[in-house]
Amino acid sequence: MMDKDTAQKLAQSLTADSADIIPFLPYLLQDLWELGSSGSEMADLLRRHVSITPGFTALDLGCGKGAVSVALASRLGIRCKGIDIMEDFIRTAKQKAAEYGVSHLCEFVAGNIINAVGSEQGYDLVIYGAVGGVLGTRAEILRALKSAVRPGGYILLDDAYRPDDTEPPLSGEYLTFEEWRALIEQAGLSLIALSDAPERPDDDARDFECIRRRAQELTAAYPQHRDLFERYVKSQRDEYDDLAEKIVGAVFLLKKPE
Numbered sequence: 001m002m003d004k005d006t007a008q009k010l011a012q013s014l015t016a017d018s019a020d021i022i023p024f025l026p027y028l029l030q031d032l033w034e035l036g037s038s039g040s041e042m043a044d045l046l047r048r049h050v051s052i053t054p055g056f057t058a059l060d061l062g063c064g065k066g067a068v069s070v071a072l073a074s075r076l077g078i079r080c081k082g083i084d085i086m087e088d089f090i091r092t093a094k095q096k097a098a099e100y101g102v103s104h105l106c107e108f109v110a111g112n113i114i115n116a117v118g119s120e121q122g123y124d125l126v127i128y129g130a131v132g133g134v135l136g137t138r139a140e141i142l143r144a145l146k147s148a149v150r151p152g153g154y155i156l157l158d159d160a161y162r163p164d165d166t167e168p169p170l171s172g173e174y175l176t177f178e179e180w181r182a183l184i185e186q187a188g189l190s191l192i193a194l195s196d197a198p199e200r201p202d203d204d205a206r207d208f209e210c211i212r213r214r215a216q217e218l219t220a221a222y223p224q225h226r227d228l229f230e231r232y233v234k235s236q237r238d239e240y241d242d243l244a245e246k247i248v249g250a251v252f253l254l255k256k257p258e
């Protein structure tokens, strides 16, 4: 049984305004594998900037259905441990690892990363892919990720920043790039690279359309929850609009000092 705060943060991490949506998330998101981050984008960043030695290990916090871990294992031979609180997502992650022939490199476990992050240590890489505020404020998140990485290790953080001249967007609290830079420095980390991957409006639009269709099916099955499903679809649309117009999705590659 999940406590109220964890449930609220889980809902927020998947762009929902209410924890009541949680039992319906597996149905709503059944057509998507990547739930936030792009595995190929992260693999490309690592390939360009990091020397991947045999036995290189990664911890994927809030791994969802394992899209990033499976990409890093199959493309770069990285040994990944993924943790996610949604058992249904973990089941899919294991199936995907088998499908891609990387079960021997991927371990997926159901668990709460708020508890796990204190005991998981010594990784070459820690991934926090579009998980939002589950581990606290941005400063707390950086501190927690740093504690799980070995000296000289790396962090891949998928978040966003807002251009200096935009008003704070409605559906999230975003930092400017300069604010990120200052926070990264305060955390004692170095910014090695920032993903310059192109926007993917077609993929985003397709994902949104899948979710909208599934929400319609749920509304037909559970008309008493119509408002819940409509609000969920609206939150998704607001986030896609923000990403298209107001904020810049970004993957930060950070390094912990030796």
Ligand SMILES: C[S@@+](CC[C@H](N)C(=O)[O-])C[C@H]1O[C@@H](n2cnc3c(N)ncnc32)[C@H](O)[C@@H]1O
Residues within 6 Å of the ligand: 006, 009, 010, 013, 014, 033, 034, 035, 036, 037, 038, 061, 062, 063, 064, 065, 066, 067, 068, 083, 084, 085, 086, 089, 111, 112, 113, 114, 128, 129, 130, 131, 134
């Ligand atoms: C937007 S999804 C991103 C998933 C994955 N990183 C990806 O990019 O495909 C956020 C994930 O965080 C997970 N999550 C939220 N709160 C969590 C918690 N306390 N412990 C573990 N996972 C959590 C959700 O279940 C969800 O899979």
